[in-house]
Amino acid sequence: MSDSDGIEARESKPLTVDIPITSNNNDDSFKGKIKSLINNAMENNPYFAAGGGLMILGTGLALAKSGVAMGSSLLYRNLIVDLEIQSKDKSYSWFLTWMAKHPQRISKHLAVKTQYVQHNNGSVTTKFDFVPGPGNHWIRYKGAFIYVKRERSSRMVDLTNGSPFETVSLTTLYRDRYLFNEILTEAKELAVKSSEGKTVLYTSFGPEWRPFGQPKAKRAIESVILDKNIKEDILKDVNDFLRNGQWYSERGIPYRRGYLLYGPPGSGKTSFIQALAGALDYNICILNLSENNLTDDRLNHLMNNMPERSVLLLEDIDAAFNKRTLNSESGYQTSVTFSGLLNALDGVTSSEETITFMTTNHPEKLDPAILRPGRVDFKQFVGNATEYQIKNMFLKFYPNENTLCNEFMKKAASLKKPISTAQLQGLFVMNKDDPKAAVATINTISDPINFN
Ligand SMILES: Nc1ncnc2c1ncn2[C@@H]1O[C@H](COP(=O)(O)OP(=O)(O)OP(=O)(O)O)[C@@H](O)[C@H]1O
Ligand SMILES: [Mg+2]
Numbered sequence: 263m264s265d266s267d268g269i270e271a272r273e274s275k276p277l278t279v280d281i282p283i284t285s286n287n288n289d290d291s292f293k294g295k296i297k298s299l300i301n302n303a304m305e306n307n308p309y310f311a312a313g314g315g316l317m318i319l320g321t322g323l324a325l326a327k328s329g330v331a332m333g334s335s336l337l338y339r340n341l342i343v344d345l346e347i348q349s350k351d352k353s354y355s356w357f358l359t360w361m362a363k364h365p366q367r368i369s370k371h372l373a374v375k376t377q378y379v380q381h382n383n384g385s386v387t388t389k390f391d392f393v394p395g396p397g398n399h400w401i402r403y404k405g406a407f408i409y410v411k412r413e414r415s416s417r418m419v420d421l422t423n424g425s426p427f428e429t430v431s432l433t434t435l436y437r438d439r440y441l442f443n444e445i446l447t448e449a450k451e452l453a454v455k456s457s458e459g460k461t462v463l464y465t466s467f468g469p470e471w472r473p474f475g476q477p478k479a480k481r482a483i484e485s486v487i488l489d490k491n492i493k494e495d496i497l498k499d500v501n502d503f504l505r506n507g508q509w510y511s512e513r514g515i516p517y518r519r520g521y522l523l524y525g526p527p528g529s530g531k532t533s534f535i536q537a538l539a540g541a542l543d544y545n546i547c548i549l550n551l552s553e554n555n556l557t558d559d560r561l562n563h564l565m566n567n568m569p570e571r572s573v574l575l576l577e578d579i580d581a582a583f584n585k586r587t588l589n590s591e592s593g594y595q596t597s598v599t600f601s602g603l604l605n606a607l608d609g610v611t612s613s614e615e616t617i618t619f620m621t622t623n624h625p626e627k628l629d630p631a632i633l634r635p636g637r638v639d640f641k642q643f644v645g646n647a648t649e650y651q652i653k654n655m656f657l658k659f660y661p662n663e664n665t666l667c668n669e670f671m672k673k674a675a676s677l678k679k680p681i682s683t684a685q686l687q688g689l690f691v692m693n694k695d696d697p698k699a700a701v702a703t704i705n706t707i708s709d710p711i712n713f714n
Contacts, residue, residue: 343439349428353446357430358393360449361410364401371397371412396428403445406438461536462545464572466556469563471547480540486533487654487683488644493534496521499640500542504615518616520607520637522579524625525644528684531621534644535575544617545572551598552581558602565606574618579603580627600629607637646680655683659690660697670701681707 347354361367373395399410415427432442460477483493503519510517523531539546547568549556568574582603598606610616620638622628632638647655652674656667674681685707693700 341436342433343436343442344431344433345442346429346431353449354428354430356449356453357446358412360445360452361399361401362393363452364403366402367394367399368401369394369397369399371395371399394430403441406434406441408438408441408445409433461540462569462572463536464545464547464569466547466549466560466564469560470567471564471569474548481533481537483534483537483541485658486530486537487651487658488530488534489648490650492642492644493538496534496640496642497538497541500538500617503617504542507615516610516616516636517614518610518618518636519639520618520620522620522622522625522633522638522641523644524622524641526646526680526682527623528682529644529646530683531644532575532577535573535619535621539573542573543571545569546575547572548575548577550577550581551603552578554597556598558599558605561598561602562606562609565610568616570614574616576603576618576620578622579620579632580622580624583627583629600631604631604637607632647674647683647686649675651683652681652686655686655690656697656700659694660700663697666697666701670697670704673701673704677705677707 347357369392371394372392374392394410394412396412396414399412401408401410410430410432412430413428415429432445434441457477459480461480462477463474464471465474466472483497486493499521500519507517523535525531536546547564549561549564551561565574582598582600584597607618610618633641649671652671653667656670657663660666689700689704689707693703
């Protein structure tokens with residue numbers, strides 16, 4: 263290598279510095295020359311020396327920084343745990359409600375959750391719960407501090423219902439991690455307790471089930487007066503079904519049972535199903551098949567994703583037998599089709615029991631295919647008030663008024679027109695404390711819509 267090689271090498275650097283080749287370096291090899299070049303640069307060139315120092319300092323700092331980061335992440339991983347609860351998880355609202363009631367907390371960001379509480383006498387009071395809003399919060403639970411962060415994503419939207427995607431994350435020390443389980447269990451118990459003795463009504467919201475209002479006080483089954491033995495027969499059948507889960511699974515039969523209640527409007531079909539669900543301690547998922555925009559896909563999805571321990575109630579199933587399920591203008595499906603309903607009924611693949619109640623005012627519109635066992639296993643006519651029902655309803659509203667009851671029944675028979683139980687209820691509610699007035703005004707009952 264000649265001197266000119268060295269100069270060329272130097273010229274390629276941005277800073278042109280003069281590097282004399284010192285005489286004390288006797289090593290003429292290529293390696294030796296490079297070494298002496300570097301030595302010279304470091305020793306004699308102030309710019310280079312300063313740069314080198316800075317570089318070493320920079321590298322040192324960078325190493326220290328990543329060391330701290332690594333150390334803290336190691337510390338974080340080993341000493342701190344967090345738990346994320348997403349808004350689509352059930353525990354999400356349980357936790358928020360629990361936290362609203364937890365006394366030891368520091369929250370500066372609150373959100374309001376309005377509760378309607380229905381009392382057993384039917385009256386309603388309103389209550390405001392201040393749940394933790396989006397932001398940071400602290401709680402103290404069993405001596406441990408837990409950092410709670412509620413976040414709302416501005417970009418991510420829960421596609422199933424269009425609401426912003428949210429998460430709550432709880433952070434605490436690793437040694438206190440078991441507290442998460444305790445908190446969630448407490449939150450769940452609180453939620454269960456608030457709906458104890460109540461029936462939760464779910465309705466569809468997009469493709470998912472949402473509680474409709476607050477849990478309602480259970481309707482006593484005695485308050486629904488159907489003709490002799492109807493309630494008892496259905497109740498016995500449902501209880502038999504619920505006792506026989508093993509029988510079904512041993513034979514590989516889907517564990518489901520379908521009931522069809524048909525009859526004129528206002529005869530107590532829906533009321534009875536609600537009361538029955540209450541008696542079984544089940545909730546109810548209600549779907550109205552005549553509802554607009556309920557497509558086959560949605561029906562299928564909803565039926566396969568029911569909250570546990572609920573009875574499915576499909577109202578107005580005759581709507582599915584309507585020929586006009588396609589909107590003539592847009593060509594879109596506007597309600598469930600017949601085959602959609604059959605597929606949904608056949609396709610329920612829940613490992614739990616599925617109890618489906620269907621109602622209709624127009625049994626004549628139903629295709630016999632729906633009545634096949636497995637789809638409808640039990641059908642029951644629920645009609646206008648019979649003598650038995652008139653008597654029992656009268657005495658329910660006016661206990662011990664036997665003489666007036668007889669008079670009322672005679673007058674009802676002399677009207678020679680069908681009376682629905684809903685109409686009787688209306689008359690008795692109008693004359694709450696006055697059975698005589700009820701007897702006197704029975705002829706004001708207008709004709710019920712004819713059922714044929
Ligand atoms: N058999 C009954 N016993 C007690 N209450 C009844 C009875 N039938 C109707 N009612 C009362 O009448 C109202 C309407 O009853 P419900 O909604 O259960 O009727 P339905 O048979 O489901 O009618 P539709 O066919 O129109 O859906 C309710 O307030 C209910 O309390
Ligand atoms: Mg009904």
